[in-house]
Amino acid sequence: MNSPPWPPAAERTDGSAVRIGALVPLTRPGWVEAGRHLLAGLDLAVGEANDAGGIAGRPLELVVRDTAADPERAAAAVDELAGLGVAALAGEYHSVVARAAAARADALGLPFLCSSAVLDGLTEQPTEWVARLSPPQSRGWQVYADFLLGAGHSRIAVAAQPSVYWASGTRVLRDYLTPRGGTVIELDMSVLTPTAVRDELVGHRATALLLLVGHPEPAVSIVRSVRRDQRLARIMIGAPAGQPEFAEWVTLLGDDGAAIPFLRYRPERLGALGTRVETTLCERLAEAPSFVAFEGYDTIAVLADLLRTHGKDRARTAASWPRVDVAGTRGRIRFSRVPGVNVWxxxxxxxxVVDRDPASPDRFRILHAG
Structure with missing residues (x-):
């Protein structure tokens, strides 16, 4: 998919709008479905902000740039958007891409509210210019590790591709599981085929396999291969990065895509705001919105509040992260300094931790919360 399902408002050139730059993966090799949901949330919140009077009577405008999961392309987009006079940056899904965007935003003095990337080391050094909504990977993946231990899994194989993100996730799992009696077995997907993974799992006596690989491939092929091997009938397949969240997963895998636990960043029950936003996003996306769509909406809710309160001066926006207190779709949003994380x-x-119900793959089951 090369474009969102609806066109964002046309970019104004008369200077009347307050502009927010949006970084979104909308083409391959980016995770296009995640980008579509992220943009849906961003765009909905912009429309609602304008319905409520905009920013001191001026319309809020989203200036969208496709990152296509390319860090260099994202960094160039940050330069372009800074030159266009955006008041702040929003968005991005891929952690490695968000890291490149955050570094450039920090260098340029441009506020960036990262919507969905979780890599702890989003920046090399502490910065006042960057804040983030999604939990750091160390927190989310430790919750996932707790789930694994609680489900009785102590020999856990990770099928991982070379990537800073996957390597970081593997390290979080190992550091948490090893002192608690767990063993993490690394399967290098730069040399193994999906078929070869099966023999590795049998040989290592693994009880769980985690997919730390790209979507749809090789994730889909690994699932199909493992599901068809009777020797592995009892193995649990997991996907902490959230591949099964999106409808494409069920389209490609059908029943094979069920019962694969993944991380999702939403509460068990949405409040009034979240429920209303969910209904509207369902209509826009023609499917249930993922947590990524809620992250997009919450990003604009925060930035719109800051811009109304403090104006569009970039330095004042960045200085105001610790004063944010905004009702989001998934809870009250406030920023602080978290140990080991260099951004607000x-x-x-x-x-x-949820999965798709084998009895009805369109329905999610909550397995664990943290």
Whole structure:
């Protein structure tokens, strides 16, 4: 998919609008479905902000740039958007891409509210210019590790591709599981085929396999291969990065895509705001919105509040992260400094481990919360 399902409002050139730059993966090799949901949330919140009077009577405008999961392309987009005079940056889904965007935003003095990337090391050094809504990977993946231990899994194989993000996730799992009696077995997907993974799992006596790989491939092929091997009938397949969240997963895998636990960042029950936003996003997306769509909406809710309160001066916006107190779709949003994280962080976003119900793959089951 090369474009969102609806066109964002046309960009104004008369200087009347307050502009927010949006970084979104909308083409391959980016995770296009995640980008579509992220943009849906961003765009909905912009429309609602304008319905409520905009920013001191001026319309809020989203200036969208496709990152296509390319860090260099994202960094160039940050330069372009800074030159266009945006008041702030929003968005991005891929952690490695968000890291490149955050570094450039920090260098340029451009406020960036990262919607959905979780890599703890989003920036190399502490910065006042960047804040984040999604939980750091160390928190979310530790919740996932707790779930694994509680489900009786102590020999856990990770099928991982080379990536800073996957390597970081593997390290979080190992550091948490090893002192608690767990063993993490690394399967290098740069040399193994999906078929070869099966023999590795049998040989290592693994009881769980985690997919730390790209979507749809090789994730889909690994699932199909493992599901068809009777020797592995009892193995649990997991996907902490959230591949099964999106409808494409069920389209590609059908029943094979069920019962694969993943991380989702939403509460068990949405409040009034979240419920209303969910209904509207369902209509826009023609499917249930993922947590990524809620992250997009919450990003604009925070930035619109800051811009109304403090104006569009970039330095004043960045200085105001610690004063944010905004009702989001998934809870009250406030930023603080979290140990080990160099950006302003929403410290308590909800974290769940869920899967798709084998009896009805369109329905999610909550397995664990943290």
């Amino acid at each position: 962080q929403w410290a308590v976003p909800p974290v769940q």
